[in-house]
Amino acid sequence: MLDPRLLRNDPQSVAVALARRGFEFDAAGYAALEEKRKALQTRAESLQAERNQRSKAIGKAKAAGEDIEPLKEAVAGLGAQLDQAKAELETIAEQLNDIQSGLPNLPDADMPDGADEDDNVVVRHWGEPPSFDFEVADHVAVGEKLHGLDAATAAKITGARFTIMQGGVARLHRALIAYMIDKHVASGYTEVNVPYIVNSKSLYGTGQLPKFGDDLFRLAEPDDYYLIPTAEVPVSNMVAGEIVEPERLPLRYVAHTPCFRAEAGSAGRDVRGMIRQHQFEKVELINIAHPDQSDACHEAMLASAESVLQDLELAYRVVDLCGGDIGFSAARTFDLEVWLPSQQTYREISSISNTRDFQARRMGARYRDAETGKPRLLHTLNGSGVAAGRALVAVLENHQRADGSVGVPAALRPYMGGIDVIEPTVE
């Protein structure tokens, strides 16, 4: 949510800023609605003030043993007027609120302009895409050869966009997760284990609702809950409604969770393999920061995620998302894209965003300002460190060998019982 004061005082500048991300904001219409709101609110509040005053007078008269009947008669007409004024105000307030909750975040000044992902700016590359002296297989073929990936059986059990991992591949997946969590904990993150099911309020707080409900799996019964699309939702909402003492900042959390996404609207995309699943696992980094710290936190999170890929010996590039590609809640986002030999291209494996006070305002997440003692909105940041499913894909593809085996990066060997290669198993 954007600062309502900014929307009121300078809707035109908001419209200009949001246009950079291809969002059309009707500043004039909003301003007109605001004018109405102001008039209605002033009227409702002055009626309320009058009634409060009169009621107080009745109280005093009664305490003094006076006859209060005439005083009560004098208030008689006020109630109906007040109710009507309140109802009118509420109608307008709802309209304003609907508009506000649908507005995406203001982009940072540094965010690149652009219409779509083709306009994202490549910041840097790390590592060389590996060369192979045999014909590379994609991760599906590699996984099948290892008897480690089985989409068909998962489809029987559930449906499309699910996978069964087994044997060495399942263990590799688990190793990736354990390694990543341990690494981030070693660099100062606090490991948290959080609910994978959340209520709508939490999803509103991080910005998935009300606009993006179609992307979510919803549990209608026995409660109106949702499966999380990312750990960002439960972890960020840990500070919802809280006032955090400044000396605790930044809060740095790492969480491993499954993520559930309906993938509405992506039918036909990445249908083969594990790139785009309804269920995948992710190690997520969350920072809850003082506004002065948030840029530094953003950089540090990016570095943390990068070092995972470096440890895994995977070539990647860092991309600065442009206005046409950046997410609803983010002011600035860096993606990590890992090299996939089968596709001869870089694919997203991590997305690291600073939402500034956008989510904090929706969640009511604040810190106490050391100087003024007043509560101020926090900044929240989230980033994958990294997506486990896609990391598995990247390792299978980049470390595959001609004989169908897959090399285990040194960083993962302690988590793989010391083995340095996954061999095809006989069923």
Added chain:
RNA sequence: GGAGAGGUGGCCGAGUGGUCGAAGGCGCUCCCCUGCUAAGGGAGUAAGGGGUUUAUAGCCCCUUCGAGGGUUCGAAUCCCUCCCUCUCCGCCA
């Protein structure tokens, strides 16, 4: 699931229809005292919103005692619904 208790400010905790945004305590801030430390004395200290305004200063006003309805001139206090927490029982990983 059954029975009971409870949800009040940063925290703890009083408060069963009016003068209560709310006693008291803790914490915090400032001042005084004490040659350090500890203790002591005094003052202050909720949040959100609107109007006015160059202003997140001041002033005026509204709202908020788990959430939402209701009764009433007036609700933290009474009634209804829901949510959450705790205790005991049941069940269960």
